[in-house]
Amino acid sequence: MQENKKGRHALLDGSRLIIESMARAGADAFIGYPITPANLLYQYGLQRMPLMLAAPDEITTVQWMSGLAATGKIAVTATSFPGYALMIESINMAFMMELPMVIVLVQRLGPATGTATSGAQGDLSLLKGNISGGHPLPVLCTSNMEDCWTLSAKAVELAVKLRTPVVLLTSKEEVMTTKSFNMDLLPEITPLERKYYDLECDGNYKPYKATNFVPDFLPLGQNKHQIRFNASTHNEKGILQHADEESMANTRRLEEKIRKRAYEYTWYDLDEDEQAKKLVVAFGITAAAARHAVNQLREEGRHISLLIPKTLIPVPEVYLEIMESYDEVIVAEENINNQFSDLIYGLKKPVGHRFVGSLGKMITPQQIREEVRK
Amino acid sequence: MNNLFLNTEILPYCKGCGHDLIAKNTTKALGKLNYEPLDIIVVTDIGCHGIIDKALNTHTVHGLHGRSAALASGISFGTDNPDKKIIVFIGDGGATIGLQHIMEASRLNVNMTLVVHNNYLYGMTGGQTSGLTPVGFHTTTSHEGNQFSGYDICALARTAGAPYVSRITGIGDISDQLAVAFSNKGFSLVEILEICPSYGVKLNPKRKLQEIAASSGKPLGEWTQHREPFEKHQGKKTDDLLGEVREIKKVFQSYLKTTVSLVISGSAGEGVQLAAGLISKACVSSGLCVTQKGSYPVTVGVGFSTSEINISTQPIDFHGINVPDMAIITSEDGLAHNRKRIESMTNGKLMIDSSLEVPKTGADVIQHDFRTVGARNAAIFAVFFFALKTGIISSEAILKVIEEEGKTDKLPLPKIKEALAKVK
Numbered sequence: 001m002q003e004n005k006k007g008r009h010a011l012l013d014g015s016r017l018i019i020e021s022m023a024r025a026g027a028d029a030f031i032g033y034p035i036t037p038a039n040l041l042y043q044y045g046l047q048r049m050p051l052m053l054a055a056p057d058e059i060t061t062v063q064w065m066s067g068l069a070a071t072g073k074i075a076v077t078a079t080s081f082p083g084y085a086l087m088i089e090s091i092n093m094a095f096m097m098e099l100p101m102v103i104v105l106v107q108r109l110g111p112a113t114g115t116a117t118s119g120a121q122g123d124l125s126l127l128k129g130n131i132s133g134g135h136p137l138p139v140l141c142t143s144n145m146e147d148c149w150t151l152s153a154k155a156v157e158l159a160v161k162l163r164t165p166v167v168l169l170t171s172k173e174e175v176m177t178t179k180s181f182n183m184d185l186l187p188e189i190t191p192l193e194r195k196y197y198d199l200e201c202d203g204n205y206k207p208y209k210a211t212n213f214v215p216d217f218l219p220l221g222q223n224k225h226q227i228r229f230n231a232s233t234h235n236e237k238g239i240l241q242h243a244d245e246e247s248m249a250n251t252r253r254l255e256e257k258i259r260k261r262a263y264e265y266t267w268y269d270l271d272e273d274e275q276a277k278k279l280v281v282a283f284g285i286t287a288a289a290a291r292h293a294v295n296q297l298r299e300e301g302r303h304i305s306l307l308i309p310k311t312l313i314p315v316p317e318v319y320l321e322i323m324e325s326y327d328e329v330i331v332a333e334e335n336i337n338n339q340f341s342d343l344i345y346g347l348k349k350p351v352g353h354r355f356v357g358s359l360g361k362m363i364t365p366q367q368i369r370e371e372v373r374k
Numbered sequence: 375m376n377n378l379f380l381n382t383e384i385l386p387y388c389k390g391c392g393h394d395l396i397a398k399n400t401t402k403a404l405g406k407l408n409y410e411p412l413d414i415i416v417v418t419d420i421g422c423h424g425i426i427d428k429a430l431n432t433h434t435v436h437g438l439h440g441r442s443a444a445l446a447s448g449i450s451f452g453t454d455n456p457d458k459k460i461i462v463f464i465g466d467g468g469a470t471i472g473l474q475h476i477m478e479a480s481r482l483n484v485n486m487t488l489v490v491h492n493n494y495l496y497g498m499t500g501g502q503t504s505g506l507t508p509v510g511f512h513t514t515t516s517h518e519g520n521q522f523s524g525y526d527i528c529a530l531a532r533t534a535g536a537p538y539v540s541r542i543t544g545i546g547d548i549s550d551q552l553a554v555a556f557s558n559k560g561f562s563l564v565e566i567l568e569i570c571p572s573y574g575v576k577l578n579p580k581r582k583l584q585e586i587a588a589s590s591g592k593p594l595g596e597w598t599q600h601r602e603p604f605e606k607h608q609g610k611k612t613d614d615l616l617g618e619v620r621e622i623k624k625v626f627q628s629y630l631k632t633t634v635s636l637v638i639s640g641s642a643g644e645g646v647q648l649a650a651g652l653i654s655k656a657c658v659s660s661g662l663c664v665t666q667k668g669s670y671p672v673t674v675g676v677g678f679s680t681s682e683i684n685i686s687t688q689p690i691d692f693h694g695i696n697v698p699d700m701a702i703i704t705s706e707d708g709l710a711h712n713r714k715r716i717e718s719m720t721n722g723k724l725m726i727d728s729s730l731e732v733p734k735t736g737a738d739v740i741q742h743d744f745r746t747v748g749a750r751n752a753a754i755f756a757v758f759f760f761a762l763k764t765g766i767i768s769s770e771a772i773l774k775v776i777e778e779e780g781k782t783d784k785l786p787l788p789k790i791k792e793a794l795a796k797v798k
């Protein structure tokens with residue numbers, strides 16, 4: 001956010017930026033159902049998306065999105081944990097069928113219904129393992145208003161380019177808080193150009209034959225080539241197979257597709273102080289507190305660096321490299337079990353690793369400052 | 375082989391299975407209607423019916439157990455070519471699991487045909503009772519015969535709005551009946567009764583399909599009603615969500631030099647959120663950066679209504695407020711919701727309605743009758759009071775926002791002005 005001097009200033013919320021960005025990037029449809037704190041996204045989706053459908057439940061939502069994706073449409077939805085939990089099998093289906101879509105997951109306090117109007121960062125561990133087989137489902141995470149704009153468009157691009165569902169992770173405080181914002185700071189978004197298999201090619205189209213790990217896409221609706229989408233284990237033709245060599249190679253490719261091409265979709269902010277021996281790491285809503293805290297610590301004359309991860313899954317290896325290059329690493333996230341560090345290190349955290357957590361309340365800059373000063 | 379739609383005559387079903395008859399009659403019906411294979415999208419899910427995919431020359435989509443009606447609905451929504459025909463195969467188990475999806479497709483009248491392969495049990499998983507198993511029918515999980523009557527899927531779909539529904543037995547040539555369903559514009563459902571040869575026949579010896587069908591109490595037949603097929607409702611649309619956001623130009627000055635966190639709180643229906651918006655916009659028009667967050671119970675029309683506002687000359691990263699620098703409290707609800715943090719204030723200002731008890735606080739307390747122009751305008755009046763007492767924004771800046779938002783005639787501005795004149 002910039003000081004209010006020049007530019008087109010307005011009061012905006014992150015939800016508005018997310019939906020507008022996705023629409024400009026090429027999203028065709030919003031499939032919605034009401035759930036706090038994602039309701040603003042639903043409202044904006046209704047206003048802005050070329051097609052908007054109100055689904056009766058969460059499973060239907062992702063099934064409809066998948067059907068739309070099979071016809072070449074890019075669908076978006078927004079939910080929170082209680083809804084996301086119900087979507088998971090269908091997200092697995094879309095992952096297996098290789099259907100692009102974006103699910104905006106607005107975190108709130110759990111477990112279960114928890115508190116719908118309290119923010120949280122408690123869903124990362126779930127996202128790490130929500131595809132059976134442990135295959136990575138791409139997760140991008142917004143950390144400010146600019147991210148709501150740029151990452152939302154990138155989420156659409158990533159979904160289409162890698163033919164996969166993508167989660168855009170955010171939280172209640174990010175999408176429901178109004179902020180003064182200079183709209184001139186928003187970079188232009190180039191609409192995505194969909195590339196399909198050449199319809200004039202011979203009749204040997206195989207729906208799951210991949211080039212650079214991603215199969216050429218053809219939408220249902222044309223009548224030059226037979227298309228098969230399949231949620232069960234399948235071969236290159238999309239025909240159900242048991243665990244034979246070809247079908248296992250296809251399933252293995254789903255893993256490799258995301259892991260090996262993830263480097264194309266790695267985003268993070270690294271604000272380095274060359275003399276720093278301490279690093280603060282924070283993503284999502286806590287990144288705002290971390291920025292504030294680091295600025296204050298620097299005003300005190302302290303040397304401190306800041307890492308804000310935006311691509312969360314698959315975890316870019318560069319995060320580990322950055323974190324290992326500091327004597328002390330303070331990870332702040334709004335949960336009580338340090339899910340980001342679990343993602344990076346597993347159970348055994350290295351010496352010098354520290355955690356600032358919170359439950360039901362935003363982590364404050366003061367909490368981070370106090371931990372850094374120790 | 376004289377069937378454009380199948381790539382084999384030998385389908386992957388047990389001997390005597392009705393699914394074989396349904397698949398072959400489906401392709402026969404499509405031939406009668408002069409479809410080409412790639413005009414057809416067959417959506418299946420888990421269950422014996424779903425293994426037909428590989429034998430079909432049509433497009434095929436093989437989804438999750440019970441979800442094929444919803445998946446096919448999405449395909450139908452996205453298919454711009456009206457000549458495409460979407461056919462959904464589902465079992466009685468899948469229909470039980472995905473009953474909501476069938477009801478929704480019926481209600482919206484989604485353009486597709488759902489073929490329910492009702493062999494009275496879950497076949498692929500071992501012959502268990504489904505929601506469509508008739509009373510008295512024996513399954514591997516109902517050794518004494520099913521205790522309950524099955525759903526009448528035809529009646530349910532029809533009640534939900536399906537314009538074409540039929541129930542037939544899977545005996546002989548049923549291609550004409552299927553062709554009628556396939557020709558329907560909008561949603562059509564055909565329930566085809568069968569007996570699973572592997573479980574149903576063995577567990578219900580000597581029983582015949584027609585006798586079981588008759589004993590179920592659900593008649594064979596065809597039911598129609600006129601409805602227009604689903605059309606995508608576009609509704610009121612904007613082509614730019616940012617274009618409809620009002621730009622706030624800097625036309626006023628503020629004397630604020632630092633950052634102030636403010637909480638304004640009162641009762642639902644007393645204009646708190648509107649008042650917070652006025653403060654925020656007036657701040658932006660005064661060259662300041664702002665964050666604003668509303669908080670209220672889920673029952674939005676009752677109880678407290680609170681808004682948290684950060685105001686700064688500099689960009690604001692962190693918008694959370696634990697203990698505010700200033701608080702405006704206009705009612706008992708607002709006081710109750712914020713009592714703890716008011717008590718935690720060690721400095722700053724508390725502007726509180728004079729009817730309320732003042733909590734112990736380190737803040738400077740300013741009491742005033744905020745409800746002097748009526749309870750509904752308590753928070754609006756407090757905004758002007760705030761401007762007057764703090765100088766962070768001016769009354770002119772607030773009035774400008776009110777004017778630009780077309781609210782001048784909706785607020786008792788003369789009365790507010792009159793009351794403000796009495797403020798010391």
